[in-house]
Amino acid sequence: MQQQIIEVTNVNKSFQNGKQIINVLDRVSFHVEKGEIVTLLGKSGCGKSTLLNMVGGFEKPDEGSVILDGKSIKQPTKKCVMLFQQINLLPWRSVLKNVELGLAGEKISREEKNERVMEALKLVGLEGHLHQFPHQLSGGMQQRVAIARALAIAPDVILMDEPFAALDTFNRYHLQDELLRIQEKKRTTILLVTHDIDEAVYLSDRILIMESHPGRIFKDIPIKLVKPRDRAHGDFHYYRKKILEEFELSGDQFVPEYNI
Ligand SMILES: Nc1ncnc2c1ncn2[C@@H]1O[C@H](COP(=O)(O)OP(=O)(O)OP(=O)(O)O)[C@@H](O)[C@H]1O
């Protein structure tokens, strides 16, 4: 039987901007099962990052509940690691030292620490770049260091907020493939935020489509295609078209990055 690892129930959230109160999320409910890749897709400002931040423990709902592995989320934990859009590596630390940072404060032996760091770096193919500094790496390699740092922690869940948005198409495709390969091996649960329909269809087991003002999830679309997926296949285009149509139906004007 599938087990739910993330359960978001009837979440409301408002922010005050000066005198104005913006109702950002309105009765949002969804769940993610262990080992799933689920994507939140919606236009800018619909509340995707706010929702992801709540699952990560960085933001609190005004009402409703956010449960991680059976427990209410009160603060960030190492069970659930966030990968931000801005790659926040420390420029004065080498690749190896940046990945080690993920394990700072863990009560484990030096050997185990080294083992976990090296395993994570091998998974992202950076074992040959241990002593380089972030400025000596391409954007794609820097993002791989950030992914390795998250993997070294061995979290149950990785939250990703547009992690590949700053990369060129080739790097993005390459990293998407690496992510799928690693996820298949580790069975880590991934909750992803993206603007990119192609990325969502390529990676996701399910896509949750959000509408804006206030943010709501109005459609849960399972992507029933075997992985790895073929972006040129008719079935792939079927889902892209279906999702674009959902945005037209919602009244949200969605401008995808490179979909026509
Ligand atoms: N701390 C805050 N204080 C006030 N308003 C906020 C705060 N955080 C978010 N908002 C507002 O909440 C709304 C949703 O923001 P959020 O960052 O969740 O959107 P998003 O869907 O991630 O957008 P994007 O795709 O552009 O990243 C926006 O209108 C934003 O201005």
Ligand SMILES: [Mg+2]
């Ligand atoms: Mg955002």
